[in-house]
Amino acid sequence: MVNITECLGRTMSDFGFILPDDNTKDNQCFDQAYSQQFGIATFQFNFSSTTNNCEAQTFMNSTHLTYGVPVWFQYNSTYDRVILYNDIIVNYTCPFPRxxxxxxxxxxxxxxxxxxxxxxxxxxxxxxxxxxxxxxxxxxxxxxxxxxxxxxxxxxxxxxxxxxxxxxxxxxxxxxxxxxxxxxxxxxxxxxxxxxxxxxxxxxxxxxxxxxxxxxxxxxxxxxxxxxxxxxxxxxxxxxxxxxxxxxxxxxx
CATH class of the missing domain: 2.60.40.4100 (Zona pellucida, ZP-C domain)
Structure with missing residues (x-):
């Protein structure tokens, strides 16, 4: 789960970045968005390989099993002729002991x-x-x-x-x-x-x-x-x- 405060979410929107629930095409592991706390948006992602088109990856070392999923914060360049910002990809991982x-x-x-x-x-x-x-x-x-x-x-x-x-x-x-x-x-x-x-x-x-x-x-x-x-x-x-x-x-x- 990815938590974004209201202030951060508003700032990202002001700079033209699309939040995960508005860009499910690139965020194929996205599941749902909700808010359990006032002022904090929670974005939930699936880590299961059974999810259609989900690009979640698994890694295993001698001690842990790790699930990883890329989360896109894409810059909305639909109406811009000059693009000032790069897209942001955040790789979220969740390790479990083996x-x-x-x-x-x-x-x-x-x-x-x-x-x-x-x-x-x-x-x-x-x-x-x-x-x-x-x-x-x-x-x-x-x-x-x-x-x-x-x-x-x-x-x-x-x-x-x-x-x-x-x-x-x-x-x-x-x-x-x-x-x-x-x-x-x-x-x-x-x-x-x-x-x-x-x-x-x-x-x-x-x-x-x-x-x-x-x-x-x-x-x-x-x-x-x-x-x-x-x-x-x-x-x-x-x-x-x-x-x-x-x-x-x-x-x-």
């Missing part, structure tokens, strides 16, 4: 006899992880299911989705996952179950159902207990790729 962290804020209570699995709550933001009841990743657990009992070795079906990136340009993959006995992701006691996009050697119950193709990832793992602790918390890191994410595992995924 790497996002998410915690499955679900407290599990695995025991060696009748077990209990407790879902504390689901945290949602841009990236969401959920625990599902069925192997086709349907029936997400909710607070109404508490308390939940499950045995060590029972498959857990976990899905993650991300909202925002262009689905025609980007995919999401699982980079790493680890478990802790408490909800704190920085707990000193932790055990890796996925590292560098692959299951760790000691834990062979990880199965990737969908990973690196689109903005949804699904995998399963067997429930286990951490020593004398009653809970297990899962924390995962995901990353975005341009197109389909390359496979980093040599074994079967």
């Amino acid at each position: 790497f996002l962290n998410a915690t499955l804020d679900v407290g599990l209570y695995p025991i060696t006899s009748p077990d209990r699995l407790t879902v504390v709550r689901f945290g949602t933001y841009i990236l969401t992880m959920q625990l599902f009841k069925y192997s086709n990743f349907t029936g997400p657990y909710t607070v109404s299911d508490l308390p939940i009992q499950i045995k060590v070795g029972t498959p857990l079906y976990i899905g993650a989705s991300i909202m925002g990136p262009d689905p025609q340009l980007f995919s999401m993959k699982i980079d790493s996952c680890y478990v802790t006995p408490r909800s704190d992701p920085n707990d000193p006691i932790k055990y890796n179950v996925i590292s560098d996009g692959c299951p760790v050697s000691w834990f062979n119950s990880i199965h990737f159902i969908r990973d690196g193709e689109g903005l949804v990832a699904y995998f399963s793992m067997n429930a286990f207990r951490i020593g004398r602790y009653s809970q297990v918390h899962l924390h995962c890191t995901f990353s975005l790729c341009a197109g389909i994410c390359p496979t980093s595992c040599t074994g079967i995924r």
Whole structure:
């Protein structure tokens, strides 16, 4: 979004410059103009590649995914024989981080006899992880299911989705996952179950159902207990790729 104050907009008009909403031919990514604050005009542009004729560009480096769109402030020379000013092109960019962290804020209570699995709550933001009841990743657990009992070795079906990136340009993959006995992701006691996009050697119950193709990832793992602790918390890191994410595992995924 581009904000222009009333004073600046009036000055640009006095000097003969056309604002974006009056020049949609050159500003093909322009969406709408409105004012949420008195005296400030807001011009909204689309950054999606699905917009017809929009010249928005995407750039990716090691840390960020950046959308860019050129905004024209064209000098109106229709009635002038002498043109005193050049057109102005302002390149607006909006960066998004490539790497996002998410915690499955679900407290599990695995025991060696009748077990209990407790879902504390689901945290949602841009990236969401959920625990599902069925192997086709349907029936997400909710607070109404508490308390939940499950045995060590029972498959857990976990899905993650991300909202925002262009689905025609980007995919999401699982980079790493680890478990802790408490909800704190920085707990000193932790055990890796996925590292560098692959299951760790000691834990062979990880199965990737969908990973690196689109903005949804699904995998399963067997429930286990951490020593004398009653809970297990899962924390995962995901990353975005341009197109389909390359496979980093040599074994079967």
